[in-house]
Amino acid sequence: MAVLLQTHRLTKRFGGLVAVDRFDLEVTEGSIHSIIGPNGAGKTTVFNCIMEFYPPDGGEVYFAGERIDGVTPDRVAAAGINRTYQTIRLFRNLTAIENILVGMHLHLKSTWLGAMFNTRGTRTDEDRAHAEALKILDFVGLRGRGDVVARNLSYGEQRRLEIARALAARPRLLMLDEPMAGMNPRESLEMMNFVRRVRDERLVTILLIEHSMRVVMGISDRISVLDHGVKIAEGTPLEVQNDKKVIEAYLGVQREKVLK
Amino acid sequence: MSFDVVASSRIEQRQITPWRYIAQTGVQIGLLGIFLGVVGILGMFNKRPIIVGELTLGYATLGLVFLVAGILVGSRRLFASIPQTLLAGLVAGTIAATVFALLPIAMSLISLRSIFVSLDPTLYEMLTFGYRAPVGIGQIICLGAVLGLLGAALTELPRSVRRPISGGLVAAALAGLFQELLRPILANSKVSKPLHDLLYTWGGLTLRGAITIFAVTAIAITVYDLSRDRFNAKFQSLPSPNRRRIRWGFLAAAIFLCLLFPLYAGHFIGQVLLTVGLFTLMGMGLNLEVGIAGLLDLGFVAFYAVGAYVTGLLMADSPFALAHMSFWEAMPIAVLCSVVMGVIFGIPVLKVRGDYLAVATMGLGEIVRVIVLSDAAAPLLGGAKGILQIPRPVIGDFHLNNPVLLFYLTLVASLVAAYAAWRLEESRLGRAWKAIRDDEDVAQALGINLIQVKLLAYGLGAAFAGLAGSIFAVMLGSIYPHSFQLIISINILALIIVGGLGSLPGVALGAIVLIGLPEMLREFGEFRYLFYGLAIVAVMRLKPEGLWPSASKKRELRIDAETLAVQQGAATADAKTT
Secondary structure, eight states: OOEEEEEEEEEEEETTEEEEEEEEEEEETTOEEEEEOSTTSSHHHHHHHHTTSSOOSEEEEEETTEEOTTSOHHHHHHHTEEEOOSSOOOOTTSBHHHHHHHHGGGGOOOOHHHHHHTOHHHHHHHHHHHHHHHHHHHHTTOTTOTTSBGGGSOHHHHHHHHHHHHHHTOOSEEEEESTTTTOOHHHHHHHHHHHHHHHHHHOOEEEEEESOHHHHHTTOSEEEEEETTEEEEEEOHHHHHTOHHHIIIIITTTHHHHHO | OOOOOOOOOOOOOSOOOHHHHHHHHHHHHHHHHHHHHHHTHHHHHTTSEEETTTEEHHHHHHHHHHHHHHHHHHHTTOOSSHHHHHHHHHHHHHHHHHHHHHHHHHHHHSOOTTTOTTOOHHHHHHHTTTSOHHHHHHHHHHHHHHHHHHHHHHHHSOHHHHHHHHHHHHHHHHHHHTHHHHHHHHHHSTTTHHHHHHHEETTEEOHHHHHHHHHHHHHHHHHHHHHHHHHHHHHHHSOHHHHHHHHHHHHHHHHHHHHHHHHHHHHHHHHHHHHHHHHHHHHHHHIIIIIITOOOOSOTHHHHHHHHHHHHHHHOSSTTOSOOOOHHHHHHHHHHHHHHHHHHHHGGGTTOOHHHHHHHHHHHHHHHHHHHHSTTTHHHHOGGGOBOOOOOOEETTEEOOSHHHHHHHHHHHHHHHHHHHHHHHHSHHHHHHHHHHHOHHHHHHTTOOHHHHHHHHHHHHHHHHHHHHHHHHHHHSOBOGGGSOHHHHHHHHHHHHHHOTTOHHHHHHHHIIIIIHHHHOHHHHHTHHHHHHHHHHHHHHHOTTOSSOOHHHHHHHHHHHHHHHHHHHHHHHHHHHO
């Protein structure tokens, strides 16, 4: 299958610290690709560089064959990439439905003039948006919670709403930044299944950051391992699991446990 | 800047004995009274009668202060038995009055006038009731004790008794306070003339009038309270179309009366309402920027100035005029110029956030005023002398030449603007604004073009101010740079915060409270900024979501209060177990 996202020698420095060092990544369309690594390895920085929150200091980013580094984040979103955040960043004072509707911003056409005069175009646009928002709400299992202000949702609901909001932008690539953070094993398992469902039913390619290895082994098609900003290994879960460098750098002294 | 306001979450853990609380309250209230005297509020208020020859606003304020001491102590439910509560009120009132009495004592011993201008012999005479010092001070303390007792008693009364009493008192006080406004209205028509003669003399509200108003209001409230349930039940039993018709009928009647009111109320009220209307218009514009889009703007007055000056230049009968258009041609051009100004204004501050944005926009607003004042622009804009002889708007042969008619113009403009603001808020653009208010980066990552959305907020917000400025120009007939000071921006910001950020009815209510009241009561006008400060602090403490918050916001903060209560419950449970 075709390569959807490609980074070539992607580099980001913060002062003297090289957070990401000549990072090459190829994400195949329709796959679930994970980036793992210990805390501070530079995983989130990779996301921020792809999304152009931080302009990279070197290297290139290609999405569906087109170069996207150097544009603003809204253009990256328009190209078809969307993401969630490690610490939940919902629009806290908006209701769940409104959050999703903001996510749909790119695909709505109504203008402020149309809204002021309440034209037919605006009304159909809004009705369509509302119907789709309800569908997405259903998909993430938040039906009935649509009118709750985001900050009053439970932690798990907020996580799912964040994914719903990203999905509303109809991305081709969805980047999830530690979606299982702060969850117990059962919830993690549910989230894993949910991520798989997103890929299968919404036909979205997934790029996933996780820091616990056990979580990603089950769902990833491919895994890249980052340590101190450098890619130290890449391959299928099985390959990565048995990679000597990974075991040393990432798991340290607990190697016996993993080998079992 | 984020305006997330969270109700105070402090959990009181210190144990305060009841008597200590009573003493504390008394001292605090006494100090408040001294403060009111020292800054001159008591002296100033004493010149305005509420009931002719019996009670002035000054004494009423002082009495209210002591009454509050009793109410505070009584509403704390410190004691289970009623006599103890009454005693607590009495003690708190006495302490408050004793502390307060230090002021006249000090005044009788030394002259403080060189430091505090307001501590003059007139005030001394007021505080001692015209008697010699020991007698007068004794009277103050007695007054404090009695009012403290009454305050505590008020809290112990059942609701069905308390409501008529407090309602009647408030009604009588309002009738006395606003007599200058009410009297002409009542005296104007033959129908209400007897009512006027019953309540008022030429000097103001009579004692007989005050008692009448108190009694009528109290009875009305009692009757209403007693029959409300029956009325509601009857109303609910009606078929739904009838119910709707009745509800709409009441609403229409209320609107109709409100519309007629300025016609009867005369030019002074018309002028006050006009000012309130102009500030409401501007408030709605700033509300789009600050309340919805979260872009703090302290240079908002610049757009008001542009609207006024463009109107002036296009209409005036003066050497600076560019054209001699009618108001109806000049106004849209003025609004358009304000929009352009808003966009130009927004460009340099696109990347500035939060507190820095407030400072940057404040600078930009000042730049506009200074440019208008400057010698360079004087040949074009008239400098400090301003632009004179701007004609009033004309519809056909009908001249809108008095404040009441201009108020109706402002009212129509406000309604149109409110509709536009409401539509915008609910639209895709409005959602984008709310999104950048909550998290700018995330909003951008969802495909929102920050430049476009922010410039639209500045431009559309400016349109409202431009419209207000345009009406302002024809209202005064002349415009000067000095009408466009920074303080106007601050006033508008204050009124939307007090009214409730992001809420349209809140803007109107905020304008009435912060602009209308000080205009109507000269005494409040003198201490306008003190009252602004007090109003803002009080609203932030007691009702952080504003006086009339928008619906969704209201729900949020209420839910927060519930969680808070649960947390507090848990905390006390913890404290008990440990």
